[in-house]
Amino acid sequence: MTSSALELHNVSKTFSKDGHEVHAVQSVNLTVAQGELVTFLGPSGCGKTTTLRMVAGFELPTGGAITIQGEDMTNMPVNKRGIGFVFQNYALFPHMSVYGNVAYGLKARGEKDKDIRDKVKSALDLVGLANTENRYPNQLSGGEQQRVALARVIVMEPNLLLMDEPLSNLDAKLRLHMRTEIRSLQKKLGITCLYVTHDQSEALTMADRIVVMNKGKVEQVGTPFEIYSNPQSVFVADFIGQANIVELMVASVNEETLTAAIPEGTLFTARALKPDHHELTQNLYETGKRAALVIRPENITVGERTAEEGTFPATLTSAIFVGSHVEYDATLAHGSTVKAMVPFVRGMKIHEAGEAVSLTFDAGSAAFLPL
């Protein structure tokens, strides 16, 4: 079969609240390949969970279409979609044992008792919970409950695995561990997976592709590398990783780059980025208008004050040693503040708050975005 595992065509969700129309999700388009793990990333209220719940069938879209394995599922009841859903709070049935929970779907499907026993056993083995069949959810730790929730879903061999912030109730250390465990399980089973999270490092480390959402719309779809290094909007740049965003006046627009001026007169040239659907940088950037310079803290170096070309004079407002690197906050001469992260190497000089320094921006890593 050549069809993709999941397709969303202009999927929208509008509901009315206190007489107002709320556009929770607006025209989302997405194609997910077989075996791919795609994360939905965005701030709370951006529509990522609503989108996931529409794919699951817990909510019906008010517009657009959803196909799973090439089959139209837009208005199909949840229990006929063949999906598996892992809930944020696991939603284990408190009145059933671990066995009862994992066997639940198989029983509903009407499978033979013996098959059910075998499948439950191997699913529990797979998540590393052998011999816990007779325990009840409240006798398990958070991590174990999470594994039972996983086993309960994968035992059904769903077409599509949907996960709604599954790790957000775990403590930090366990969360890191479960990330890799879920990812390797997903790869091993070759199962297609949609994964909602608001934790960007989770998205970056686990995903084949990331869908960044904001205010009900898709801001950008891409691999973690693309999203991080070529954000297509100020929102994405700001939301993924840390970024300094400095508004500058455009001095000249070139083919691929932009030159902008800092109020004191220093000129700075860097790549000009554009959203996918835009053809010409000309329409996005105009000489004399403002544009956003995006530069990651790790792409700024802090040095002794010099008058060298291409450096920016600044004053440090704070300097914090955090072990692997030093975090500086600096105020540029014209007033905007930037953050720099300099890797710590033994013997290097750590500047102090209040010191007058010069900042060097790595032009190759910096980029302009339209405001």
Added chain:
Amino acid sequence: MKSDPVLFTALVAVWLSFAVFIFLPLLSLLWTTFRVNGSFSFSNIRKVWSARYNVRALYGSLILATAVSISGTLLGYIFALAVTRTNFPKPVKALLSAVTILPLISPPFTSSISLTLALGPNGMLLKLFGIKNFSIYGFLGIWISETLTYFPVAFMVISAILNTMAATLDDAALSLGASRWRMLRTVTIPLSLPGIGNSILLLFGASLADFATPLILGGHTFPVLPTEAYLLITGMFDLRGGAALSFLLLVPALVVFFLQRQLLGKKSFVSVTGKNGARTEFAQLPKALVAIIVVVCTFMVALILYLYAIILWGSFVKVWSVNNTFTLQHYRYVFKHGRKAIGDTLLIAFLSTVIGSILAVVIGYISQRKNFLGKRFLEFSSLLNYALPGTVIGIAYIIAFNRKPILLTGTLTILVAAYVFRYYATGIRSVVASLEQIDPALEEASLSLGAGSLRTFTHVTIPLIIPAVFAGMRYLFIHCMTAISATIFLVSVRWTLLTTRILESMTELQFSQASAFSIVLIVIVFAADALMSGMLGLITANFQRPQEASYDIIGA
């Protein structure tokens, strides 16, 4: 949801039953009150209003309800403070809670009977202290008796809210330099205001509707509306006058009902924490207040226990206060001549409990989990018979069902229906409350695992709300065994009730017989209650409820 045949069927069944057992009786009542010679008229109202005695009854009802709601709430608050805010030993607190349960599960006359035995003609206490010329009949007697009967409701409502407050609030107040009195005045009491308000309204409504107490203790000196309406109908066969009087009663009852919904509609600002922070203790109350609590609680507990002891004793003597020789003759009488009443009462209570619980689950479930047109109206309608005084419902039922097409007077059906649609309300409420606690994700999980909505309901929802269903059942059963205000109009030669037998004994001044009936009734209620909690224990034996916050079924 687009097409949900199960929901549709449920809605049709529920609306049909409402039409027959809620709307038809009420409309018939209004019809009888306001339709004179074929046209709309206030003449019936004017007629009852012009009788001075009826006007006194209306004022009497309102004054009594005000007095009972204040005294009952005050007592309830003191008991609630004793249980939630003092360091009294555990057994003492358990005793306080247990004693307050007694009036709740007793037939409504219990305290009136025992007050009569203690302070009525030939009263034990009167003899003991040599008091002459004292009459328990009238406002004082009803007020004391109703306060005793209803303050446990105030206690439950207020202690629930006192329990949900975070103890850290006390710590915060004290650490900011407040004295204990100041803390009480500025933190504890303001935060419990919703509970106080709710308690006042509940008690006001209960007293307004109370029928049994004024009937026994009111006499002619202090008429109230429910008894007047009853006497008008049973004594003078004046159905129109009774209907008009019960309309006068209906108006304040509806006002109370609306106010209460208003109050409960607002989200409580007391947050139920339980996850964060270390377990802290509530701060101690001021010493003078503790002293008051000790005195009041000791007096009340002694009084309640004394009143129950006196009934027990009264049921074993030949003629109360005249011939105090021990006898079993009253119990022999109860089991010989009261056997039919016992059997009828049990059968009616059993049927009502089963039917009422099923309805409560259906109504509670659809109104909490489903969306459909007219949902708020359905919720409102479902509570109407409960909100209105029993007397009103009883009169409405005889008006509606004593003629064709639905001729039900004197049947089992009419008694069961009267109980079901009045007392399933608690069941609905506990089902709704329980569903609110259960994360819809559990049901979604079931659906996403391929189970249909029916299987989800039977395998996930029902097992999770079973404790709530049982809570509603217990309440329903107790009320079916003890309530009388509505059904006094509906009993017949074919079907009679224990409570009516008690009333008959009282009006014949057979106090000892009435006591024996009461004791039998209380024992049956206790036994049935124990049986039901035993059953619940069996059902949920394997059912590991989440303890503390290690796992919560409350949605994130």
